[in-house]
């Protein structure tokens with residue numbers, strides 16, 4: 125399994141963004157800059173509200 129993408133809703137501005145579940149760098153909200161995911165070495169730690177999973181293609 126190469127990993128999936130998930131929609132994550134920003135807790136601050138409710139912007140929805142697609143985040144790679146195994147992101148190796150921090151992912152910030154494109155609108156307000158809040159950290160949405162932090163790299164942990166495995167699955168990223170998601171900071172926002174996780175929405176649907178988007179299968180990797």
Ligand SMILES: [Zn+2]
Pocket residue numbers: 134135136137138139153154155156157158
């Ligand atoms: Zn935001």
